[in-house]
Amino acid sequence: MPEVNAYAIDSPTGRYEKTTITRREPGPTEVYFEIAYAGICHSDIHTARGEWGETLYPLVAGHEIAGVVTEVGSEVTQFKAGDRVGVGCFVDSCRECEMCKAGDEHFCTGRPGTVGTYNSIGRDGEPTAGGYSQGITVEQDYLMRVPDEISLEHAAPLMCAGITTYSPLKHWGAGPGKRVAVVGLGGLGHVGVQFAAAMGAEVTVLGRTLAKRDDGMKLGASDYVSTQDADAMKGLRASFDIILCTISDGVEPDTLLALLKPYGVVINLGLPESGSASVNLGRLINGNKALAGANIGGIRETQEMLDFCADNAIRPIVEIIGADQINEAYDNVVGSKVRYRYVIDTATMG
Template sequence: MLSVNAYAAPSASEDLVPTTIERRDVGPHDVLIEIKYAGICHSDIHTVRGDWGPQAYPLAPGHEIAGIVTEVGSEVTRHKVGDRVGVGCMVNSCRECANCLAGEEQYCLKGNVGTYGAVDRDGTITQGGYSTHVVVTEDFVVRIPEGIDLDVAAPLLCAGITTYSPLRHWGAGPGKKIAVVGLGGLGHMAVKLAHAMGAEVTVLSQSLKKMEDGLNLGANHYYATSDPATFEKLAGSLDLIINTVSASIDISSYLQLLKLDGALVNVGAPAEPLPVNAFALIGGRRSFAGSAIGGIRETQEMLDFCAEHGLGAEVEVIPAEKINDAYERVLASDVRYRFVIDTSTFA
């Protein structure tokens, strides 16, 4: 076992603190990664604070991991020492079910193994990227192209793929009118990606305070959802809406913005249900759908796409001692647009 420095939550009600965690020895198909940067996702906060159910503590979160390979197992073929690599929201799956065999490991019928707070196949509880090193089976490690710096690459492993996957699945591209609800960690990547795919992009935000940012990121239009005129002006005009907010919104009102056969896809994960008026769906043969992250193959595709188009997350790099402050700032929407931890600052 390898003992490494980390930051972990001792309980749902306490701040994260410096600690050490154990990593398994490198097996034949494993890769040891020296983590350089770890993004802070809103999911980290929900998880360690018990919003999504009880957890096993202490828990080191983090599923936006970028680093360098420092050791490989004897049978590893995909990666070598010195490679720039990333690890996202999952580190294992059954690899045998229909979804896994189709390259959709995120929808593993037996449940994929999350990067932290999950029971791995060997019975241990996974610990995440708020640490200096991690050991992951090679099949769940992706290559970070040279064209992307590691700090701006880290959030792509969650925020990037979470928005790229539905954009690709629902056919974002030239001639399509796409709206992004919320301009945060997920939303800013959705705007960048949809713009790079050639779509006409609209941001729907509570206010216009981030309008300049949204337009600079690639949006063609920016509207305040607090203004009732927005819903009148945009009614029946959109092909696809990506909802990135993790809060309750009036889904039925947003569905009315869609064209015939349009889709509203939820990637945010609010704790409370989102009621839907059936007539908002029936009236235009509209769809209300959900999407998780992408599979490993699609995650690699997303990274290559970002490198080709010069895309990375907008980040604020912080030392480990600022993690708890960053959590409070995320909850206050005071970040433009993703905090990334410099793991060299772990004691």
Template sequence: MTNTTTTTVATSTTSTTAAAGATAAAGTTSTTGARTVAAYAAPAPKAPLEKTVITRRALGEHDILIDVRYAGICHSDIHQVGEDWGDGIFPMVPGHEIAGVVAETGPGVTRWAVGDRVGVGCFVDSCRECDNCRAGLQNYCTGTPGAVFTYNGVGRDGEPTYGGYSAQLVVDEGYALRIPDELELDVAAPLLCAGITLYSPLTHWGAGPGKKVAIVGLGGLGHMGVKIARAKGAEVTVLSQSLRKREDGLRLGGHHYRATSDPATFTELAGTFDLIVNTVSADLDLSAYLGLLKTDGTLVQVGAPEKPVSVNAHALLTGRKSLAGSMIGGLPETQEMLDFCAAHGIGAEIELISADRINEAYERVLASDVRYRFVIDASTI
């Protein structure tokens, strides 16, 4: 049983009736093997998403066809539709928190069989040959074409990639992850971005017994950080702007909860933490947060502010502190994260919605009115 709270009209991911219905409604296949698939797309920058039809490529030798069951809504979906991080490719089908079931396999596929429960995260290809790819760090691919993002990217075929707000997805077998049976698919979907985004730095910088860890922000990313850091055995403090979510922060695994709007937080907690993970995309005073670190402590940035941030060098020099960044995780680590979450009963806290509520969900994310991840029921696409 996963440790989660779900607001939903139907949470079962194992109904054979629902599975058959999803497969039947998924799309149609052309004589070339390509298939048309129902999806929700933004037709232009900043435009509301609309129901549409997209084309998925024919299955290649090592491709699998996935019936999408659930797709999480990440704040980065909104940023990319709004072109906050640069020019986008439109129409854009967002979605990189994808959970589903294998519906068909290419003739050379060896890793998967029809019916397997799988997830797809933020990228669907990489060069496979650079040092990072060979080390299992495909997210940091330095070769050509680099990491190919699940949407708003360009695949090896030169065609735009379309994400998980769709009925089906075609992906190379090596870029899918196994979702353990202990995890329900709906609460597992956000783990493919939010989960790994926090698991990777918490693991890399050694969160565990005897370590004091702070998570800045209690949103879609932050709530996963609290759960994972607690499961790893760290002493966890939530640092949030106000005390509004204090009850949630402690329920999710925080030992302590402090408001960053209170100046006393920064004086009373000075020199406290071994590791701080900042999930907030706003322009924070990072120098003030560096003051909360112990000697040799590290502040890791995982939120992506739209504007450059500045740091007082003395905040780093005093105490030999480090300011670092982390971006999702490679395929082996993402599988490790899914297995860890299954073993510890960790799923995302979600609100399950129908596809016709995507635009409403975007507005609510911008208003911080979600606890803590919207997930689309793909059967409604």
């Protein structure tokens, strides 16, 4: 079985250290690929630091993964050695339930349920380990093909940040004639702005300050407003068809609901540590507004998103780091000091 270098953390207050992990030889329908790049998602940090419930330590995080196939099982038909591929937030599901058959494997209701790329238990009974490593074995049905137009370092963050913003914008009809607000220009928001603009919507960014205004405009926004500017926010009331909120705190749902047109929707992507927020139901009822959530997408839609990025020149803005910088990178993400996605070069794992 392949033994690969990896970086793992062993407690909520621990630090990532170099280690080795064993990957299984690919079974008949499995693919083994060498990981080239792995993005750092805020979900990795929440999990590593024990902020979202039980964590299976030692943890090898990472669910924004891109690399090149080196070995395939005897019954694999979709991929071959040399193919450029990616893995997102999950690596298995039951494949038989209503959700799986509809292409929504991330909402699997059967057994074993949706198996996370890390911090989950796979069909082999072993904890799953993610992309902070140099190789991984995955069932072919849970891989995406990376279009030739997209470099692997840019493909990696799209496996989570990309699909997390693309899916709700598509579902709620972002397009010509629609006004979309994106709250927060961070790892998710800076990709969401590009998607909404490419879909044909008029895009406004709502940020705490105007520090990232130039970036927002270059990415496709037509306006950028500080949420701390009371007069500017008041002027935006009843303005938007869709509000995509990519932050977990800082703007109350009631404030965003006031910015919607009748029949508009606030889509929340950020999850507060407490998991709860209060909402004035009158704000929903007055105008037939909706408050929705969104949580990644299925394999088919993720591939669709990658192809859309290739066709529309959408790329995350990344900062390549070495594996020995993961701990520092985590602190920078929490402190909003990254523009806009850290991506680990796994070659630095030695």
